[in-house]
Amino acid sequence: MSDHQRADARRNYTRILAVAEAEVAVHGAGASLEQIARTAGVGSATVRRHFPTRRALVEAVSRTRIEALCVRAQELTGHGDSRESLLDWLGDVVAYCVSARGLAAALSYEGVEPESVHENSCSMALEEAAGALLSRAVRDGAVTAGVTVSDLITLAVGVVLATEHHADPAARADRLFGLAVAGLSPQQ
Incomplete structure (x- = not known):
């Protein structure tokens, strides 16, 4: 993995986590992974790569x-x-x-x-x-x-x-x- 890819992965992780914190605060542990992906501007597969389970x-x-x-x-x-x-x-x-x-x-x-x-x-x-x-x-x-x-x-x-x-x-x-x-x- 190149430095550019690693930097993108770190940015995605940070963005997904920030969105997830907001979604979980509103919807609890049942927050939609698809909604988190949409709001973070990434695909569902990217969310699952960083967080394999809910x-x-x-x-x-x-x-x-x-x-x-x-x-x-x-x-x-x-x-x-x-x-x-x-x-x-x-x-x-x-x-x-x-x-x-x-x-x-x-x-x-x-x-x-x-x-x-x-x-x-x-x-x-x-x-x-x-x-x-x-x-x-x-x-x-x-x-x-x-x-x-x-x-x-x-x-x-x-x-x-x-x-x-x-x-x-x-x-x-x-x-x-x-x-x-x-x-x-x-x-x-």
Whole structure:
């Protein structure tokens, strides 16, 4: 590939990603790949060359927020009450998923095969970043042994997907996530 072709490919990637971010913000993870191609001024094949699956596109669009959540997990690790730190981080995951259409879908494990070429890099990044946060909470007895970051992400994603069409999705997601964490029994 010549330098000119590489430069064109980089420009196409940047343009497609910018258009995809706008489309996903409006239409969520179901944004039309054909509409993205038209708006970016490229063919559908060019979009698919850069993003072979819809998940790959949504993950690329979500990358900045995923990186911010990873940094937040690192900031909270080792500071304050371990349960509170973990819940603060999970609250951020829920809030980000509510505010960034498509992020919950990017974190969803649905349809991801363990041997898939296109693994869920967003969830894997969060699992790695929040591992120490969860381990500390388990070690302190604040979280049941055997709970995984994957479990927690799945719970957060489920709450967000269940509330995305509610009149006030942020408030509803926050309430349901709080119920899930506290449990249904009155506090003693």
